[in-house]
Amino acid sequence: MPDLKVIVPKKETGALDASDRHSAHKWWHRWFRTPGELRELGVVGINMRNARFLLPNNPRRLYDLVDNKLRTKALAEAEGMCVAETYGVLRTPHDANIVEKILNGHEAFVIKPTRGSGGKGIMVIDKRVGKNFIKPSGVEVTPGDVKNHVSNILAGLYSLGGKRDFALIEYRVQPAELLTSISFQGAPDIRVVMLHGYPVMAMLRASTKESDGRSNLHQGALGIGIDIATGITVRAIHHGRLVTNHPDLGIGLIGIQIPQWDTILHMAVICQEMTGLGYLGVDIMIDKDKGPLMIEVNARPGLAIQMANGIGLLRRLEPVVAQHKKNPTADLETKIAYSVKHFRANLPDRFT
């Protein structure tokens, strides 16, 4: 694991000064930024993401590997990766009746659609009280509610394109102490975005009271940028604005060392190798007993990660494209070494 006290190379600070001049405050920054300014910052827009990185690198036929969580999990397990233990899979409406049998002996669990997207249709249960279940928010749900939720999943309510779906019941991740302390309910997850197997950017998504246990940034969750080289959080945003402390818990968000960062990078790269997708995001949670667990792979990762890191994605994607051209057969360790070397962030003052 890299040492916490990393010295920021001098040339990086020089680059910072140069870009600072460009981002001098102008009156229109209150309302918008000009396309020229954004290009200068290397910001990637949706159209560019799709046309330059997503469509050419992610063949359509591979999408099902990641859109179907059962297949992703099977692949990951074959690679020897740690994933959340599967308690059961419900495939037919009849199975909805045996939910309780599967749940027997499990105090906490998560029910999710195998083809869900954007965290839709995920039901998290923390504990039981008598016959009923308790959600992280403290809301009590009856076994009937759970069964209903399963039926909705099976009918395809949450799946992409409304196709029929299966319900997956799995281990409820018990987030490591460090991570629960910066998240209001809900377990924070780590998103690593990769191109051709090179980790390019990472962020931690922590929920707030406003986001209600969910970790979608546009619903009010926090996006906390992580330094690829060290696994230390460097900056945080809430609704696109810079923050330093959690809006509900008040705890500082900057300079936190994510445990087992090296393992996380390795997991992310293995995910890329096993799916074959060129451009993807890997979601990882850290369990307090089991360590990092791969949760899902996303073939269309969003763009908020560049806000959280304060760096335009293009600044990292372009070098990777060049590097990949130069050495298309680089192995896992080489790729990680490259990313760690080149994508080092400017750490907060107290670490320098």
Add this chain to the structure above:
Amino acid sequence: MLLIAIGGGLASYKTKVLEVPFWEGERVDQWLVEAKVSFLATGREVKARLSLPTDAVLKNLGQESGSLDYHYTVEDDRDEYTAVWSSGPRDEGQALYYRVRFKQGLNSGGEPKASAEKPDSPDVPKLPGSLGAAAQNIVTRAKGVSADPDSLFVALFEQINSGSASQEYVLVKRHYEKEGMASPNIAMGIDLLGLAGIPARLAYGVILNDENSGQQPVPLIEYYDGAFWKVRNPNAPSRIPDGRELFVWHRGGGPLLEVSGGENSRVTFTVVKDRIPLATLTDLRKSPLFISTILALPASERAVFRYIVLIPLGAFVVVIMRNIIGIPTLGTFMPVLLALALLEIRPVQGIIMFSLLVGAGLWFRFLLSRMNLLVVPRVAACVVIVTLLMMMMGVISFQLGYSVGIKITLFPMIIIAWTLERMSLIWEEEGKRSAMVQVSGSVLVAVCAYHFMKISQIQYWAFYFPEMLLVLLAGILLIGRYTGYRISELIRFKTFSNA
């Protein structure tokens, strides 16, 4: 590039060589009125007779007929013309077409017409006992306030049309209604005119409005004022028929349509405003390019294309709004359908209706969600509720005197049900703010698409130069390769600051 070249090339060939006006302003407005005779053949020899507008035959107004394997002749009976189609034994549904073209603003064909011989004085209608006396009273009174047949006609029909008619009118009217006539008012008017010694007979006209296709012939009355036969619309008795609004198709008494060897026969009219001069059109039909125009189709089918050619335009607007501006919408092409509905209803009323419908529907949808229904039945239940809401709105707005309520049925119902479903899901999953943002985004895009499709120059191009759609396609493909920022992203990333 190739597409632009092909599309632009075809269009310029059409303008240069065939002289189809490219700009709408150069247009020559023409009406094309098409009569469609349809009936169910019963397996015997078929003969169909359709009375024709006299002017069409006399002035040779680009008339033509269309039918498959029918023998077609025009019969002339003392200046009354009839189209006659005949054929051997036939089965199943048959459709015969007859088209007339004329310049806009030409006379209506309902001008006073001198009669060679004075018509026989009309048969006095037989009305039983007290009815006869009542009718006689009406006529006497009307004669008292009028000077000539024209003013008598006006006086009689003003009484018949007014809701507050005298006892006698009500009595006589009820008799005609009891007889089960298609239009009791007109039958009664003709008989009353007959009682006053004025010969009168039924005529038929077509309303010159290209918005309702497949309209029924409008019954008119032709009466003899001592020297001329005159045509008037009984619903507007004091107005002389206006050639810009009404075209008199059939006069001179006798039936409009006669079919032997078929049942359920009827004639419907479709009116289309044509912007290509007749001579050019005939050239166009002979040219090989003709396949690329929709003008080959019968008018009633063409009327459908009036809207279909607009859909790609709407889709183009959606592409711009989503990929260049970045407005979030509910479903990709829902706004296009909404915009099409707005073309039929006026937009302000349309949007009010839409919001009411969605608002009320959403409320019911939340009631439904408490019942924990499965997805498909829940959407189906939404469809039922939307239907009921539409009916309710129709009834309420009719009571209040607005006719828009009835038009609301044009909203694509399934689309609304799905909108409700998706909206309530987003409401629950992402909060009401993003649900509202997406719905208002959809409405905004729909309004933009509406205004785009409403531009008459655009409509003109889409309809007369369908090859211009290739240019549109090229534009869409170009946007498909656009990798720049969306305007919404300029705002989204406004707080972007370097680390």
